[in-house]
Amino acid sequence: MQHYNMNLTLKVWRQRNNKMKGHFETFQVKDISSEMSFLEMFDVLNEQLVADGKDPIAFDHDCREGICGMCSMYINGRAHGPWEQTTTCQLHMREYKDGDTIVVEPWRADSFPVIRDLVVDRTGFDRIIAAGGYVSVNTGNAQDANSLPIEKQKADEAFAAASCIGCGACVAACPNTSAMLFVSAKVSHLALLPQGDPERKNRAVDMVKQMDTEGFGSCTNIGACEAECPKGISLENIARLNREYVSAVFSGSAEG
Amino acid sequence: MALNSKIPTGPLDAKWTTYKSTCKLVNPANKRHLEIIVVGTGLAGASAAASLGEMGYKVKAFCFQDSPRRAHSIAAQGGINAAKNYQNDGDSTYRLFYDTVKGGDYRSREGNVYRLAEVSANIIDQCVAQGVPFAREYGGLLSNRSFGGVQVQRTFYAAGQTGQQLLIGAYQALERQVALGNVTMYSRHEMLEVVKIDGKARGIIARDLVSGELERHFGHAVLLCTGGYGNVFYLSTNAMGSNVTAAWKAHKAGANFGNPCFTQIHPTCIPVSGDHQSKLTLMSESLRNDGRIWVPKKQGDTRKAIDIPEEERDYYLERRYPAFGNLVPRDVASRAAKERCDAGYGVGSSKMAVFLDFASAIERYGKVEANKQGTPDLDKASIIALGKEVVKAKYGNLFDMYAKITGENPYEVPMRIYPAVHYTMGGLWVDYELMTTVPNLYALGEANFSDHGANRLGASALMQGLADGYFVIPYTLGNNLADDIRTKSIPTDHPEFVAAEKAVRDRIERMMNIKGKESVESFHKRLGKIMWEKCGMARNEKGLKEAITEIQALRKEFWANVRIPGEINEYNPELDKAGRVADFLELGELMCMDALNRNESCGGHFREESQTEEGEAKRNDDEFMYVAAWEYKGDSNFELHKEPLEYEVVHPTQRSYK
Numbered sequence: 004m005q006h007y008n009m010n011l012t013l014k015v016w017r018q019r020n021n022k023m024k025g026h027f028e029t030f031q032v033k034d035i036s037s038e039m040s041f042l043e044m045f046d047v048l049n050e051q052l053v054a055d056g057k058d059p060i061a062f063d064h065d066c067r068e069g070i071c072g073m074c075s076m077y078i079n080g081r082a083h084g085p086w087e088q089t090t091t092c093q094l095h096m097r098e099y100k101d102g103d104t105i106v107v108e109p110w111r112a113d114s115f116p117v118i119r120d121l122v123v124d125r126t127g128f129d130r131i132i133a134a135g136g137y138v139s140v141n142t143g144n145a146q147d148a149n150s151l152p153i154e155k156q157k158a159d160e161a162f163a164a165a166s167c168i169g170c171g172a173c174v175a176a177c178p179n180t181s182a183m184l185f186v187s188a189k190v191s192h193l194a195l196l197p198q199g200d201p202e203r204k205n206r207a208v209d210m211v212k213q214m215d216t217e218g219f220g221s222c223t224n225i226g227a228c229e230a231e232c233p234k235g236i237s238l239e240n241i242a243r244l245n246r247e248y249v250s251a252v253f254s255g256s257a258e259g
Numbered sequence: 260m261a262l263n264s265k266i267p268t269g270p271l272d273a274k275w276t277t278y279k280s281t282c283k284l285v286n287p288a289n290k291r292h293l294e295i296i297v298v299g300t301g302l303a304g305a306s307a308a309a310s311l312g313e314m315g316y317k318v319k320a321f322c323f324q325d326s327p328r329r330a331h332s333i334a335a336q337g338g339i340n341a342a343k344n345y346q347n348d349g350d351s352t353y354r355l356f357y358d359t360v361k362g363g364d365y366r367s368r369e370g371n372v373y374r375l376a377e378v379s380a381n382i383i384d385q386c387v388a389q390g391v392p393f394a395r396e397y398g399g400l401l402s403n404r405s406f407g408g409v410q411v412q413r414t415f416y417a418a419g420q421t422g423q424q425l426l427i428g429a430y431q432a433l434e435r436q437v438a439l440g441n442v443t444m445y446s447r448h449e450m451l452e453v454v455k456i457d458g459k460a461r462g463i464i465a466r467d468l469v470s471g472e473l474e475r476h477f478g479h480a481v482l483l484c485t486g487g488y489g490n491v492f493y494l495s496t497n498a499m500g501s502n503v504t505a506a507w508k509a510h511k512a513g514a515n516f517g518n519p520c521f522t523q524i525h526p527t528c529i530p531v532s533g534d535h536q537s538k539l540t541l542m543s544e545s546l547r548n549d550g551r552i553w554v555p556k557k558q559g560d561t562r563k564a565i566d567i568p569e570e571e572r573d574y575y576l577e578r579r580y581p582a583f584g585n586l587v588p589r590d591v592a593s594r595a596a597k598e599r600c601d602a603g604y605g606v607g608s609s610k611m612a613v614f615l616d617f618a619s620a621i622e623r624y625g626k627v628e629a630n631k632q633g634t635p636d637l638d639k640a641s642i643i644a645l646g647k648e649v650v651k652a653k654y655g656n657l658f659d660m661y662a663k664i665t666g667e668n669p670y671e672v673p674m675r676i677y678p679a680v681h682y683t684m685g686g687l688w689v690d691y692e693l694m695t696t697v698p699n700l701y702a703l704g705e706a707n708f709s710d711h712g713a714n715r716l717g718a719s720a721l722m723q724g725l726a727d728g729y730f731v732i733p734y735t736l737g738n739n740l741a742d743d744i745r746t747k748s749i750p751t752d753h754p755e756f757v758a759a760e761k762a763v764r765d766r767i768e769r770m771m772n773i774k775g776k777e778s779v780e781s782f783h784k785r786l787g788k789i790m791w792e793k794c795g796m797a798r799n800e801k802g803l804k805e806a807i808t809e810i811q812a813l814r815k816e817f818w819a820n821v822r823i824p825g826e827i828n829e830y831n832p833e834l835d836k837a838g839r840v841a842d843f844l845e846l847g848e849l850m851c852m853d854a855l856n857r858n859e860s861c862g863g864h865f866r867e868e869s870q871t872e873e874g875e876a877k878r879n880d881d882e883f884m885y886v887a888a889w890e891y892k893g894d895s896n897f898e899l900h901k902e903p904l905e906y907e908v909v910h911p912t913q914r915s916y917k
Contacts, residue, residue, distance in 0.1 A: 020829065038532040040664075046537055046780070053778045053833070058824050061832055063325060065498040067538045069660065070423055071329045086663070093663045118469055119830040126446065129326050133438040137431035138390045142310040142729045145381070145388035149345060152399030162392035162417055165424060169328055198390045 008034045009101040013048065015060055016108045021116050021124075027106075037097040041084065042067060042074065044096055061120040067092040069233065072168030075175070076121055077108040082172035082231040090170065090233040110175035114182070114218045125171050127217040128185060134213035135206040136189040138198050157195050164191040166234050173228035173236075179220030184228035186210050187244035188236045194247055204251035211248055262515070262888055262902040265690040266370035271908050272352070275374040278691075279734055283741035290315035293740055294748060296463055296478035298450045298505050300327030302422075302721060303704025304484030305429035306728025312436030314733060319476055320433065320442055321465055323449045323500055323835070328430040331486060331498040332724060335422025336543040336657075338406060338414035339721040341379040346403050350411040352376045357909060358409055359719060362588065363684070363712020364862035364878065365911035366518070366886070368904065370691060375710050378730040379722050383415055385729055389428040393417050406544065406717045414718045419543055419656045425721055429728070448474070449835060450505045453481060453512040453700060454759045460512075460700035461749055462756065464763045468835055471828040473760050475751035479743050480699040480736060483509055484728070487683035487705040489522065491843045491850065492795070493787020495680035496528060496541045502839035503846050506687050506706050514695035515888040515900060517688035517708030519846070520854035523715055523863045524796050525681035526592035529664055529674075530612040539679040540664060542615070542657055544717045547585045549620035549650070550674070552576050552596070554613050558603040564614055564673045575599055583916040590714050590863045590876070591916060593678035597796045598874070600677070607675045616673035621646035678796060682720060684711040684863065685853075688888040688902075692735035693727060696890075699739065703727035708886065713862025770837055771827055775820030779837045782817050786810065786840070786847055794851050799867040803855040807848055811895060814844040849889060849897055856899060859883045880911055 010033045018025030032048050039047070042064050049059035065073040074091040078084035084094045099105065107121065115123040165188070173184035190207050193199030199206070222241060229238045267274040285293065293316050297308040300322040308320040322330060342355040355376035360367060383401070387393065393415050394402040403412040417424040436442040445465065452464040454475070462477040488503035489495035510516045527542045553574045555567050576595055577584045587595075596613050605611050625646025629637045637645075647670050651658065661669050687695050687702035689709055694701050704724035711719065793806035817840070825831040860869040860876035861883070869877045886902040 036533055036535060038666075039535045040537070043535045043537050047535060050778055050780060053780075053822060053824055056824070059833060061830060065324060065329055065500050066331060066334045067499060068334055068540050070334050070420065071324075071331070071498060072326075073324060073329050089663060093660070095663065095666065097666055122830065125325055129328075129434060129437075129444070129446075132431060133434040137435045138388065139435060140385075140388045140432075141313040142306075142385060142432075142733065143381075145384035148343070148383045148387040149400050151387065153395060154399055155395045155397050158392050158395045158399075161390075162394075162424070165390075165392050165427060166420060168423075169326065192392070193390050196390050196392070198388060 007037050007101075009037070009096070009099060009103070011035055011099065011102075012104040014104065014106045015121070017060070017120055018117050020119055025117065035096055037095070039096045040067065040092060041076070041078070041094040041096065042092050061122045063122050064092055069093040070168060072170040075110050075123065075170055075172070077110060077175055079106050082110070082175040083233050088233055088235050090168070110171050112174045112180035112219070114180060115171060115174065123171075125169070127219070128169050128171065128182070130217065131182065131186060131210055131213045132189065135202070135209040136193070138193065139202060140198075151197060153196060161192050161195040164188045164195065164236065164240055167236050168234055170233065172231050172233060174219060176227040176231035177220065178225060178227065179223060181222045181228070182214050182217070182219035183222040183241050183244065184232060184236055184238070186214050187240035190244045190247055191240040194243065203247060204254065207244060207247040208251050260515075260696065260890060260900055262688070262696075262900055263690060264368060264370075264902060265692060266368065267691065271369060271373050274370050275377055282734055282738035285737045285741050285744060287315050289744040291317065293317065293743065294319065294478045295736070296476055296481045297321070297484060298463065298482065299330065299484035299486060299706070300430070300433065301330035301332035301484060301486055301704060302426055302429055302724030303706070303728045304330070304482070305426065305433045306725050307482055307484060307703055307732050308442050309429060309432035309436050310729055310733050311736070312433075312439070312441035315441070318436070318442040319445065319478065321445045321448045321450055323447065323468060325446055327433055327444060327446065328427065330426060331501050332426045332721070333423045334498065335721055336419045336541065337545055338404065338416035338421045338718040339382070339425065339725075340406070340413050340716075340718045341383045341415060341722065342376055342413060343380050343383060345401060346412045348411045350413050354411065355379060355413065359710065359716060360712070360909050361914070362714055362716035364714050364914060365712065365880070365884070365906065365909070366521070366861055366904065367710055367712030369906060369908055371710050374731070375723060375726050378726045381730055382722060382725045386425060386428050386725075389432060391417065391424050391428040393424070404545070409716070422721060425725065429725070451508065451763045451838070452759045453509050453697070454756050455512060455697065456749060456753060456755045459698045462751070464756075464759050466763070469830050471826070471831060473763055475756045475760060477749050477751055479740060479746060480701065482701045482703060482732065483687065483706050484703045485706045487686065488843070488846060489680045489683055491786065491847050492680040492790045493784050494531065494536060494539050494791070496525065496539050499538060502842070504839050504842045506702070507842040507846055509687060509695060509697065509700060509702070511891050513697045513891070514700055514702070515688040515890050516685070516849060517886050517888050518685040518713070518853065519850045519889065520794065520857060520864055521684035521708075521713050521862065522680060523589060523682040523684060524593045524678045526589055526596060526678045527615060527676045528679035528681075529661060530607060530609060530677035532609070540660065541679070541681065542661060542674065542676060544589070546615060546654060546657065547592070549653070550585065550615040550617050551619060552585055552592075552613055552615055554599045554604040554606060564606070564616070573599075573604070580916045587916045588714065589717070590865070593796055594865060596678055612675040612677045614673035615676045617650055617669065618673070621650055621670070624649035682715055684708065684713060684715055688886065692738065693732055694735070694739065696888075701732065701736070703732060713864055767827055767834070767838070770821065770841065771823055771834065773819065773821050773823070775822050777820050778822055779833055779840050782813065782821060783836075783840045783843070785813055786844055789813070790847050790850070794847070794854050797865045797867050798854045800855060803851045806851045807855070810844065810848045810851065814848075817841065817844055848895060852897060853887055853889065856887060857883055878913065884911075
């Protein structure tokens, strides 16, 4: 792989806090190596800003290996940038050429208020999980793990849904800022397993209710969430959530 | 200070049972009046907070990330060990205990490790009940794999994302308690001081990282579940935010630090590509089951891997360790890679890498596939295509990650790998009840020093974090708090809270007012370089002494010349980081002192002065069979206390993998 250096123009959203208005600011970065990750390019820019006595750009990041779900940049109009099934931290600069201009925004959704610059508040997702995204089993309640055989295909499907990293790209990508892909991934994970069965009706209804309370929009089957999801969470999960929800409401055992 | 490990008396296999049957209990009505602070929400913290909430304690949980689900336990790939013996291959509690003690090179406590092995099976049961989707066989039962050269199959896994699935399980249990009002969650909060009243930990000072405001929180007990300190090396497989701050504040408040020099350097990570590098990424140990590690036989060979014929390749692990080959333990594999690169045989542009080659595995699997399909005479290209499919099914997500980072296709060219800092066995010294030397202050998971001795075996970190949180602390905390049921909540206008908050505020203001010229990042990088070169994979007296002087000088420079932009009372990640780097600059010195004191090689700690004629690690049980517990006495002043290790059941021998 041939490595090269590049100079870039960055247009980045700046917003001091959630009370002040934001704006785009333009920066030039020089000698960016094609081997850097996108966030390492931001590290270089921030070091430059600190050296110049300016405020560095705030952005969320932690594991930098695509699993913690903390990084969250909207790059040239796409959540996590151009690579498929890739988080911002795993996007690398060989995607870009010398002279490119890159526009970087935070997740845009009323339910994800900006904290500073590219950092948003995603605690709404935690509250949705708290509304029912679990199996009610206290520590010590469990019986032997192999006393409950689970069909391999079901277990694999549940795992695929459970691999959601809660980053919020689905919400950012959706024109309606719907959180249905996130909610459906958790409902599916637990609905596919016998452990989740006793609470499945209340779970679907309560999580959807909390999603609405948080102000996330409705799903109109656009599919942008699936296209931008860094973990490839499937739209089939939304179909399953709809079935779970309808069956819960019409069976009368949970309140819609 | 006398160290009392509080290991229960009696036979090894009865210690924990006896303890559980005889420890003091707190009745449910009293639990409602007892407040517990849990700092950190990884596997240890989330499982502890959830379990204690379920029991009825009033819990406050803190994490610096935006959500408890982000803690770095999430990145663990390989698996979790448990002595279930589902494979009927001879596993038992005793064998898991024995492997762990031996793997730790005889520097851990028998009593602790036996308890860990004992509760390991309960962890799997609990996780499955929560809905953790472990890998399964076609019969619907749980699948296992072997790991790290162990002779049994005891590792449970969920693809290459076991840590993620376990953490999500614990996180969901935690959120359930949040919904029930038993746990109050404080995300984007960082603990900056332990508050002690009458000698006991009774709370913390935390900083709200969004507003920058300091907060006082009371607790009858404080649990630190804040992970390891690998980021003292700047480059490691840890998350960017992983830090030692909470543990270091506890240390300065009187908690002894155990074996700080015991660091695990993982042999298979993607190598550094340049000065811009911000972190290193692990390639799971499971790859060594199929990948062969080699370097060219000729020094400074610049040919592409594919152009180097078989007879000009040096499969140095297979050559040096014929019995274990590529599956030697992590510490041995890491040192062997360093030895080859230092001698001038490294590959890639930096020359600090070795090859991990899947070509022969691909061909081998391809032939098996061709036989299965009844076409054994297939041409070589078709066989290789079949083999690639098999390898993809086994390791697809890891190969994809490698390709994204390096831009190279590991199905076509060998991976380039090099060792990187991964885990710290050292940590806060705790007794059998997980209490530090400060009463009512506990440390769980990687934050404590306890169960892994001088080298941790693969798939054991997840086991220990969850053991501490789900199954140990619920008992040991009650045993202590039973004596505290008459202690009312202490108002946070108590002078000790006021003084602790003032100390934190003064330190932050002092740091902000330096207004120097050099960035926090730059100091961190310089510290990392000293640590890696002089307290890394190989250590010697001269280097360690130099490192201590250099770190002292660097620390002085930091406090005179660091530049922190922004304000105190706003969201300011540079300020957060400055506080963490300031603590690393103190910890680094203690690590070097500990490494200097331990003039033997054991596990991940290799002292060049203590090696066999063949260059292998040489332990010195006569002089060093102890836990080094360091007490903070002031700047650059630490007093060593020794907790002797007594082996009643296992007989320590020199490890050999030849």
